[in-house]
Amino acid sequence: MTTKTNTLDYWLNWRFFVSAIWIVAAMVVSALMIWRYEVSAKSRNQHGEDQQVKVGTLHKDDVWKTSYKSISPIWLLTYRILSFLLLLGLLISDAVLHSGRIFIYYTQWTFTLVTIYFGVASLHSLYGLKLCRKPSAERVNIMGSDVENGRYVSSSQDEPRLLDAAGIWVYAMQIIFQMCAGAVVLTDIVFWLIIYPFLTSKDYRLHFLAVCMHSVNAVCLLVEVALNRLNFPFFRIAYFVLWTCVFVTFQWIIHMCVSLWWPYAFLDLASPYAPLWYVSILYFQFSSQPIH
Structure with missing residues (x-):
């Protein structure tokens, strides 16, 4: 019998x-990491205390140009739109088939985040292509304003890169991108290596949407990583x-209020191994984060 989760005894323990x-x-x-490397570093740069380009610095064209000169940004835009439509269709199908309760799973949280990323990325690509179509004089004015603001960065091709520093929406896209990458790797590794082989019943059969939810998002992101x-x-x-x-906090709050089954067995705090499972989750987060 499942232990009731909305009782004091369930929560008031070691x-x-x-x-x-x-x-x-x-x-x-x-x-603390965000404050030190994101907030504090930007504050120092704005006050002219550190003119060196920091790791993680973005420019507007980073979110819509490709990593290969031979590949036009139009192809990246097309890929992002198609990926967004594919992921959105799968997500809607999953919600319709299994109802809104399916969003209690981390998988659906991650899949939703990846879908949002491709939607936002498509908008950035559209903006970038629109900027390219502007008259040359207008682009020169934009570049000139950057020079006045002291924004000069040399590219790896030894060509002057006079670009407007990235705004909040560009950084938001970068943050979502990196969150997606880590979350997808974590989700798929845990599902295919732990949940499916060891934590599912013997009569469980994989269905089409389950396979898609733990593979399609990873494939879409891998291609995106190669292109952007x-x-x-x-x-x-x-x-x-x-x-x-x-x-995790969301799951705790929900289970404090209502006695529910846990979407993942290793989140169940009734197990004496619960603390070990939770620290393992944190370890997987660091080990699953790609560095590029």
Whole structure:
């Protein structure tokens, strides 16, 4: 019989407190990383204290240009739109077939995030192509304003790269991109190597949507990584860690209020191995984060 999760006895024990310490510690460390490398570094650059280009610095064209000069940004735009429509169709089909309760799973959270990424990326690609179609004089004015603001960066091809520094929406896309990459790797590894072979019943049969939910998003992101110019500064793993911690916190709040089955057996705090499972989740987050 499933243990009731909305009772005091379920939560007021050493298993929950140790697990909570792991989660809170991960969130604090992530917040400190964001403050040090994201907020504080940008503040120093704005005040002219550090003119060196920092790791993780973005420019507007990084989100819509390709990593190969031979591949036109139009192909990247086309790929992003097709991926967005494919992922959105699969997500809607999954929600219709299994109802909205399917979003209690981390898989659906991740799949939704990847879908949002491709939607946002498509908009950025459209903006970039629109910018390319502007008259040359207008582009020169944009570049001139960057020079006045002291924004000069040399590219790897030794050509002057006079570009407007990235705004908040460009950085938001980069953050979502890196969160997606880590979350997809974590989700698929856990499903194919742990959940499916060891934690499912013997009569369980994989259906088409289950396979798609744990493979299509990974394939789409792999091609995206190969095509785009976005990098993976390691410190932004903090956003991915926060994403997973928010999911865990959401699960705790829901199960405190209503007695429900756990979407993943290793989240069940009734097990004496629960703290070990939770610290393993944090370990997988660091090991699954790609660096590019």
